[in-house]
Amino acid sequence: MKILFLTFYFEPDLSAGSFRNTSLLKELLNHLNSDDTVDVITTQPNRYDSFKAEAKSIEEIKEGVVVNRITIPEHGSGIVGQIKSYKEFYFKALSLTKDKSYDLVYASSSRLFTAYLGSKIARKKKAKLYLDIRDIFRETITDLYKNKIINMGLNFVLKPIENYTFGRAGHINLVSKGFKSYFENYKKAEYSFFTNGIDDLFLSLPSKKREEKKSEVKTIIYGGNIGEGQGLDLIIPNIAKRLLGTHKFQIIGDGGAREKLEKKLKVNNIENVELIPPVSRNELINYYQKADYLFLHLNKHKAFERVLPSKLFEYGTFNKPIIAGVDGYAKEFLKENMSNLILFEPTNADQLYNSLKNFVYKNEERIEFKKNYSRLEINRRMSESIISFGNE
Numbered sequence: 085m086k087i088l089f090l091t092f093y094f095e096p097d098l099s100a101g102s103f104r105n106t107s108l109l110k111e112l113l114n115h116l117n118s119d120d121t122v123d124v125i126t127t128q129p130n131r132y133d134s135f136k137a138e139a140k141s142i143e144e145i146k147e148g149v150v151v152n153r154i155t156i157p158e159h160g161s162g163i164v165g166q167i168k169s170y171k172e173f174y175f176k177a178l179s180l181t182k183d184k185s186y187d188l189v190y191a192s193s194s195r196l197f198t199a200y201l202g203s204k205i206a207r208k209k210k211a212k213l214y215l216d217i218r219d220i221f222r223e224t225i226t227d228l229y230k231n232k233i234i235n236m237g238l239n240f241v242l243k244p245i246e247n248y249t250f251g252r253a254g255h256i257n258l259v260s261k262g263f264k265s266y267f268e269n270y271k272k273a274e275y276s277f278f279t280n281g282i283d284d285l286f287l288s289l290p291s292k293k294r295e296e297k298k299s300e301v302k303t304i305i306y307g308g309n310i311g312e313g314q315g316l317d318l319i320i321p322n323i324a325k326r327l328l329g330t331h332k333f334q335i336i337g338d339g340g341a342r343e344k345l346e347k348k349l350k351v352n353n354i355e356n357v358e359l360i361p362p363v364s365r366n367e368l369i370n371y372y373q374k375a376d377y378l379f380l381h382l383n384k385h386k387a388f389e390r391v392l393p394s395k396l397f398e399y400g401t402f403n404k405p406i407i408a409g410v411d412g413y414a415k416e417f418l419k420e421n422m423s424n425l426i427l428f429e430p431t432n433a434d435q436l437y438n439s440l441k442n443f444v445y446k447n448e449e450r451i452e453f454k455k456n457y458s459r460l461e462i463n464r465r466m467s468e469s470i471i472s473f474g475n476e
Contacts, residue, residue: 094126100394196221262390262413281459310339315383322433
């Protein structure tokens with residue numbers, strides 16, 4: 085079987101898509117026959133302009149398995165920059181696959197267009213299409229833009245692209261069950277729900293590193309993207325000001341809304357928030373281990389009620405309390421699968437403040453959660469699903 089593996093992000097980039105697809109490929113290789121081949125088409129590390137990593141443009145992992153990394157222009161997380169980057173990825177990927185044949189195209193996509201590219205190539209090569217959907221791009225983008233004329237334009241362009249993309253797929257994996265109702269009209273595909281998972285890097289942490297940390301000023305940490313979707317500028321300045329003297333925040337990462345957050349912190353003279361550029365996963369773990377609370381927030385938009393943030397799977401491996409400003413499916417998932425939580429309505433600083441004030445601090449290992457959501461086990465089942473679909 086000849087497999088094309090499409091993912092915009094891949095090792096050594098820092099992103100949920102990179103971690104997910106790099107580990108999935110490694111597991112997929114364990115399920116291949118000796119005459120199977122895999123072409124991986126991805127990009128050079130680009131998730132954050134402030135984080136650089138070296139990677140080979142062409143890397144042969146083993147015989148018959150080659151990773152092609154396309155260099156794309158720096159985009160600074162802006163919409164225009166991202167469009168230019170995806171355009172470069174799109175046309176270079178079409179060029180790389182021009183004279184090749186495939187039996188199966190796998191495409192993992194958060195912003196629709198990698199999935200669209202997969203559909204385009206699968207049609208050209210008369211190959212089967214397996215999509216891994218990590219976000220509902222059209223719903224998210226139209227929810228962020230409230231202008232009716234802009235929304236009409238976006239829907240006019242994106243709806244046909246969605247129909248073209250999802251209508252071609254024989255199998256669609258959704259990382260969140262919250263996406264299920266959105267895909268009800270695409271009846272051709274078989275569906276699975278392989279979520280994000282916990283990497284061995286987090287599961288193998290020594291238990292002594294998980295011990296309760298006692299300090300007068302408690303540290304609340306967030307590590308990840310700082311974009312409109314996270315809405316950190318709508319919660320961090322408000323809550324930090326009220327917690328001065330008892331709590332401090334460490335925000336690690338970068339993204340399109342970082343500047344907005346910085347400005348609000350400066351205007352309000354917030355002194356107990358430290359902004360830290362993106363760091364490697366090992367460094368991030370060190371920050372997590374030293375913190376008292378692990379923080380997550382999603383902006384107050386209807387589209388985000390469907391999502392299941394990958395960050396939760398990292399946080400769940402630590403014994404520390406998780407503070408989560410989420411609604412919808414993510415809130416349900418947390419209640420069903422985790423303990424030692426502070427849940428609050430997104431952007432509601434009053435509710436968070438009162439919950440923190442009344443919270444009895446404790447450390448608690450989430451044994452069942454770690455057992456149920458091992459990335460290794462999820463990847464094993466997903467790899468079997470991909471191979472089985474390809475052999476049908």
